[in-house]
Amino acid sequence: MNPPQPHDLPHLLTLEGLPRATLDALLIRAQSFADGHYDRRALDAVAVCTLFFEPSTRTRMSFSLAAQRLGADVLNFDASTSSTRKGETALDTFKNLEAMGVRGFVVRHSQDGAVAALAGHANPGTVLVNAGDGRSAHPTQGLLDMLTLRQAKGADFSRLTVLIVGDVKHSRVARSDLHALRALGAGTVRVCGPAALLPGEDVLRGCEVSHDLDAALEGVDAVMMLRLQRERMEEGLVGSLEDYHRGYGLTAARLRRAAPDAVVMHPGPINRGVEITDEVADGPQSLILRQVANGVAVRMAVLEALLKG
Known part of the structure; x- marks a missing residue:
């Protein structure tokens, strides 16, 4: 299957509303990359900038590696050492880099909708990928989670029961996973967490909601744990670790309450001993490092779809 073409996907800002065919095509292409089949000159002479206004390890490094493997010229922007410290706005930074000939921007920002706002000012031929904005979306994390699940359980998600656990209310990862699971036809999606850390019905549409983890785990095929953001303790939403x-x-x-062949996932960084124990994180059912590896393949597929041609 050919990858989605740029005119089909002008930017990747969210997975919400994307057709299943687009997600399937990206996942199939990403699997090809994961298997080592790609053109190292596919993005030859294309400049890609990782424009990060928040800290990142996995996302930033994997996007850089993905772009390099496709032959792109990669610029890594660090807000802590840039003119943003002097008062330059994100938009001015973006437009100046665009004026230098950068065609692809991978953007992380703390504010909801910030990446979409930049996309609204982009010149024709400039593409943006949302690498996480506020609590809104993290579409490539959602895609790499789906690729990992697909590898472990097959392409037919209708047979699966998937459980998402933790701070869903503040998680852009959870939102993108929910968008993707709905689009791909997941059979049952359960969400579990403290009441103070669960969002409203608009986010949880179609999900089975629980505050009892032991009950929610019964028979599930995949457990997707979320990082507890420790600032929630300061806000009084969590009593103690x-x-x-x-x-x-x-x-x-x-x-052991889950299905015998259940898999465990986590987007990282992990708070070991808080949301997950070492025994589980490093155990035979854990796919956490496979998620990291799949991040490179998925981001290659996205950059190729947006920038090639």
Whole structure:
């Protein structure tokens, strides 16, 4: 299958509303890249900038590696050492880099909708990829999670029961995973977490919602854990790390409630001993490092679809 063409996908800002055919095509192309089949000159002489206004390890490095493997020229922007420290706006930074001939921008920002706002000012031929904005979306994380799940469980998601656990309310990863799972026809999607960390019905549409992790784990095929953002403790949404782990931490004993061949996922960074124990994170059912590896392949597929041609 040919990858989606740029005119079909002018930017990648969110997975919400994208047709299943587009997601399937990206996932199939990403699997080809994961298998080592790609053209190292596909983006020859194309300039790609990782424009990050928030810290990142996995996302930024994998986008850089993805662009390099396709032959692009890669610029890494660091807000802490840039003119943003002097008061330059994100838009001015973006337009100046665009004026230098940068065609592809991978943008992370703390504000909801910031990447879409920049896309609204982009010149024809300039493309943007949302690498995480506020709590809104993290589309390539959603895609790499779906690729990992597809590798483990097959392409037919209608047979699966998937559980998302933790701070869904503040998680852009959870939103993109939910968008993707709906588009790909997941059979049952469960969401579990403290009431203070769960969003409204608009986000949880079609999900089975629970505050009891032991009950929610029964028979699931995949458990997608989320990072507990520790600032939630300061806001009074979580009593203590110990209390959170007691109620919502994934342990080996708890995992036995899931299906025998259930897989465990986590977007990272992991708070070990809080949302997941070492035994589970490093155990045979964990796909956490495979998610990291798949991040490169998925981001290659996205950059190729947006920038080739």
